[in-house]
Amino acid sequence: MGNSLSSELQKKQSKRRLASAAALVMKVIYPDGRMEEYYGESLTAEKALEGSSGCCVCSADEMRLAARPPTLSDGDELRRGQLYFVLPAAATRRPLTLPDLCRLAVMADAAMRRSILRELAGRRRRNGVVNGHRKYN
Template sequence: MGNCASSKTKSIKRRDRQPPPAVTAKVIHLDGSLEEHEGAVRAGLVAARSPGCYLCASEAMEVGAHPPGVAEAEELQPGQLYFLLPVSSSCHPLSLPDLCILAIKASAALRRGSATLLCSRGTNN
């Protein structure tokens, strides 16, 4: 009536596999550079290194809304993407072109993959 075919594939364990990269909090700077934080770091510390800027979580950004800043005492979350934005941008609602520019900037930074990795293990600065 009908034909049925089946095959089994063997899973091959490779010894040369490297461990998966650590999940980091990623910060996109105004110039498009990428900074990654491995471990606990507070938003205030990151923002303090970029005078005139504040930190905004990408998840909180919406068209027509003012980009909310991350509280200075809040720790950056691994796996999340943040933007350093000029303080002046907090006074204006985000437009669709604004968000598109940020998305392009983030995409380019992530594609380049050359990031400054900062380890903050055991510190809550």
Template sequence: MGICASSQYISQGGIALKWPSTAKIIHLDGTLQELKHPIKAEQILSQNLGCFLCSSESMYINSHIPFIPQNEELKLGQIYFLMPLSRSHQTLSLHDLCTLAIKAHAALTH
């Protein structure tokens, strides 16, 4: 899918300050959860039963959605999607990826 979280800057008195990078999780209902510190995927999954996590960087048309292993640490600067387990064996269509991109855009701009 290739949705990248680019570094964001603000200007304060002519000096550019970098905002701290966060791991961003887009929930099923489109809400955004930002994590300031890396945590294991299992911490998110334990609060969202019946779901799995996937990285926006590893989603491609006509391929299965790759799971983030429960023991993997979520990386700052990455965007992750919570997906229902029922989608775990389906391939992603162009329509699916566009829908996820729209959901991410809406969550990131609010």
């Protein structure tokens, strides 16, 4: 019984740590589906756009159905704990449709899943487990 209580406490503490870490990170999803996570440092829209010519940064929280996605100005700072999309400028000139929002949601889900899988793979390697097998030296 004591082990069960200890395990539950560890799960709660782990969830709190994850929630506080998520509040510190800015996630930016690019048109090619990759996601960059920025911790600690301040980040402007201009910096997030490096290497993405002809694109704009949009906050996922500000996107609405049947409305044009509001874009951030180059000097605007991204907020911690927020998700952003880098969209082609042409996509910001027309109202978002339901299929547009669904496509962005699927892209964000896939990017976050890949990020989690990479993190888990890194932990397993650090702990001596690779592809489900523990290495013994």
